[in-house]
Amino acid sequence: MHKIIINSLVVVGLLFTAPVCAQKKALNFAQAWGQETSVTKRINQYTGWADNDHYIERDSKDGRLYQIHVTTGKRTPYTPPVKSDTEVFVKNNDVYIRYGNSPDRRLTHSPDAEEKNPTLSPDGEYVAFTRNNDLYSVKVDDGNEVRYTSDGTDVIYNGWSSWVYYEEILGRATNYKAFWWSPDSKQLAFMRFDDTQVPMFPIYVSEGQHGYLEETRYPKAGDPNPEVKIGFVKVEGSPVVWADFNEQDDQYFGEPYWSFDSQSIMVQWMNRDQTNLKFYSVNPTDGLKDEIYNEEQPTWINLDHSERITYLADNKHYILKSDRTGWAHYYLYTLDGKLVNPLTSGDWQVTSLARIDEKHKVVYFTARKENSATEDLYRVDYSGRRLKRLTFGDYTHQVKVSPDGRYFITDYSNVSTPNKIVLLDNKGKLVKELADSKSIDFDQYNVGKTEYFTIPSDDGKFDLPVIITYPVDFDETKRYPVVMSIYGGPDAGTVKNTWKGTSSQYWAKEGIVQITCDHRASGHFGKQGVAWMHRNLGKWEMVDYITIAKWLKAKPWVADDKLLITGHSYGGYMTCLALTKGAAYFDYGIAGAPVISWELYDTHYTERWMDTPQDNPQGYHEGSVLSYVNQYKGRLRIMHGDIDDNVHMQNTMQLVDALTDGDVPFELMIYPGSRHGFARSKAAYDFKERVRFYYQYLLEKTVPEDFK
Numbered sequence: 001m002h003k004i005i006i007n008s009l010v011v012v013g014l015l016f017t018a019p020v021c022a023q024k025k026a027l028n029f030a031q032a033w034g035q036e037t038s039v040t041k042r043i044n045q046y047t048g049w050a051d052n053d054h055y056i057e058r059d060s061k062d063g064r065l066y067q068i069h070v071t072t073g074k075r076t077p078y079t080p081p082v083k084s085d086t087e088v089f090v091k092n093n094d095v096y097i098r099y100g101n102s103p104d105r106r107l108t109h110s111p112d113a114e115e116k117n118p119t120l121s122p123d124g125e126y127v128a129f130t131r132n133n134d135l136y137s138v139k140v141d142d143g144n145e146v147r148y149t150s151d152g153t154d155v156i157y158n159g160w161s162s163w164v165y166y167e168e169i170l171g172r173a174t175n176y177k178a179f180w181w182s183p184d185s186k187q188l189a190f191m192r193f194d195d196t197q198v199p200m201f202p203i204y205v206s207e208g209q210h211g212y213l214e215e216t217r218y219p220k221a222g223d224p225n226p227e228v229k230i231g232f233v234k235v236e237g238s239p240v241v242w243a244d245f246n247e248q249d250d251q252y253f254g255e256p257y258w259s260f261d262s263q264s265i266m267v268q269w270m271n272r273d274q275t276n277l278k279f280y281s282v283n284p285t286d287g288l289k290d291e292i293y294n295e296e297q298p299t300w301i302n303l304d305h306s307e308r309i310t311y312l313a314d315n316k317h318y319i320l321k322s323d324r325t326g327w328a329h330y331y332l333y334t335l336d337g338k339l340v341n342p343l344t345s346g347d348w349q350v351t352s353l354a355r356i357d358e359k360h361k362v363v364y365f366t367a368r369k370e371n372s373a374t375e376d377l378y379r380v381d382y383s384g385r386r387l388k389r390l391t392f393g394d395y396t397h398q399v400k401v402s403p404d405g406r407y408f409i410t411d412y413s414n415v416s417t418p419n420k421i422v423l424l425d426n427k428g429k430l431v432k433e434l435a436d437s438k439s440i441d442f443d444q445y446n447v448g449k450t451e452y453f454t455i456p457s458d459d460g461k462f463d464l465p466v467i468i469t470y471p472v473d474f475d476e477t478k479r480y481p482v483v484m485s486i487y488g489g490p491d492a493g494t495v496k497n498t499w500k501g502t503s504s505q506y507w508a509k510e511g512i513v514q515i516t517c518d519h520r521a522s523g524h525f526g527k528q529g530v531a532w533m534h535r536n537l538g539k540w541e542m543v544d545y546i547t548i549a550k551w552l553k554a555k556p557w558v559a560d561d562k563l564l565i566t567g568h569s570y571g572g573y574m575t576c577l578a579l580t581k582g583a584a585y586f587d588y589g590i591a592g593a594p595v596i597s598w599e600l601y602d603t604h605y606t607e608r609w610m611d612t613p614q615d616n617p618q619g620y621h622e623g624s625v626l627s628y629v630n631q632y633k634g635r636l637r638i639m640h641g642d643i644d645d646n647v648h649m650q651n652t653m654q655l656v657d658a659l660t661d662g663d664v665p666f667e668l669m670i671y672p673g674s675r676h677g678f679a680r681s682k683a684a685y686d687f688k689e690r691v692r693f694y695y696q697y698l699l700e701k702t703v704p705e706d707f708k
Helices: 163-169 505-510 526-533 539-553 570-578 603-610 617-622 625-631 650-661 680-699
Strands: 045-051 054-058 065-069 075-077 086-091 094-099 115-120 126-131 134-139 145-147 156-158 179-181 187-194 200-205 212-217 227-234 251-253 265-271 276-282 289-296 309-311 317-322 329-334 339-342 349-357 362-368 376-381 396-401 407-414 417-425 430-436 450-456 463-469 480-485 513-517 558-568 588-592 635-641 667-671
Touching: 045 396, 086 115, 094 115, 094 126, 115 179, 126 179, 134 187, 163 603, 227 251, 317 349, 329 349, 349 396, 362 396, 376 396, 450 539, 463 539, 480 539, 480 680, 505 680, 513 539, 526 539, 539 558, 539 570, 558 570, 558 680, 570 588, 570 625, 570 635, 588 680, 625 650, 635 650, 635 680, 650 667, 667 680
Parallel strands: 480 513, 480 558, 558 588, 588 635, 635 667
Antiparallel strands: 045 054, 054 065, 065 075, 086 094, 115 126, 126 134, 134 145, 156 187, 179 187, 187 227, 200 212, 251 265, 265 276, 276 289, 309 317, 317 329, 329 339, 349 362, 362 376, 396 407, 407 417, 417 430, 450 463, 463 513
16 A cells, blocks of 8 residues: 655644744745745755765756765766666557667557567667567567567466556556566566456446446455466577466565576565565576575565665675564675674664665665654664764754765754755765755744654553644644644654645644644554554554544643544545544544455555454454444545545445445545546645635634635
């Protein structure tokens, strides 16, 4: 499931600590929405490095790129290097190639059947693609076409992903591509999917006189998954060699990685329960496999499609990212799967690799170590010793390390400090200040104060992070409505101690308290925190959100009957649960594209946390919004795209059915032609409807003319 941010209506804003006085400026409508500058100003952006001695700057006035010398400051125009002067693409259902500014050259001649995902071989001599769910290549110089498979149908896909692999395992960025060139360009690895046993889910599209159906093989929790095989073919054409796995086993395969010499390929395998991850080195000549890594966890293991494995250029080692200790850390392994040593350890989380300095055997990485709501840059030796923090202060840092690791740029901020950008050396010493977005009028504006802090969980085991924006001219003797913005999914926290701009200030001016908050399983407390969700989606999130709701309603400045919760996707699920299971604490809800009952969502995502409905019927029952509809009260607004292929509109329809049977008031908006993220025109309408909802129920005022 993919987190989607709907709009900026409930995004938190800025902190202003000076006393409010009558002389201060009020933000106008455009400034309050962040459409015009006020407390901050536009600054140049620093996008990366041209080479070891030049960083890249995008000028905020002319939009052009420049390269700046680290020591002399000399500024010259910068043109990004062309990654390749060769482009392959599909036009009129055929594959074309273009070299630089030369005319397009057509490589295939099958206009009645579209080629997909054309991919140039590393040596530039072949283009691989799929057509009608079979795998092909075409030789660039003479157009000779090679067909590698011939059994593609509407349920058999060679080199083209089954939906659940595209959505949850290989990732949407692949555009369904499921084939991989070897580094030497002599062979292709691909996945073959058999969706014969996977149930088909119909989506009705209402366009035109008769409409039509989109039919997708979508495995819902507990359903049969696609059967998957991993095959290898020689570029010139050969019988398929299949990796030594039984495709009828209940299993998943992650993205495979070719070895540097093309002699083997590393295949990630996982059982259906997602509690056992193995890496196999597979010989593409005969398909035989050797196990080189085995990890087991009692809850689940994430089958990541990014940064789980990073191969080193020495062709002897890789770095593994794993949360097997309860916290995400890096480990150094040899290619044959032997652990050299952990690179990091402790009760904190690494986030991403920034640079690997193989010459000096140093790893630069970012982590949430000082505070789970901030991020810093660190370095550590291959030995796991000499760990050092390179960034500074109580800020969230976004860093770009130079190619040789001597310098890095950090764009840093927190809720009270607008973004600043500085250049530092690899010891963390300041070299120069590059930009400061703080306006000279920063102290002259009357704005709502923003704070980051924590609230203890009811059981005292966790300090739950929150960010709150108070109304302008906040007065504790007044009572204000509250908007709580959440997402709520496993390891998907939204509380980050960063500058939020002014996009919350309109509602601060109107007298609404705005809060965003995270629960114990949101990632702030590592995998050991997320593991509380195992077999219990909806339980602990609701417990912790209710704790925060009770904290709010205990404040004399919070209106007793005007706490609104809002979110999209998983956040929509939590919103619907709050207005049913948590209805004693929440008064209003705006839910976008909600999951209503987990047996309606896909196998890989749902079963990771919940196991199957057959194995965990109680967990599915207790996690379903439908189980608590008889407790519904308040006012819920539900929005859903009618062709959502991720969280099907079926979810909303089942909730609507239950609510109408219960004869209770609610609001519903279906957005035709919209998928999981609403179409642009529908999102604009949804914005206005959210404004209307706030004014009608929270502020009890007429919507101002500015919105009309």
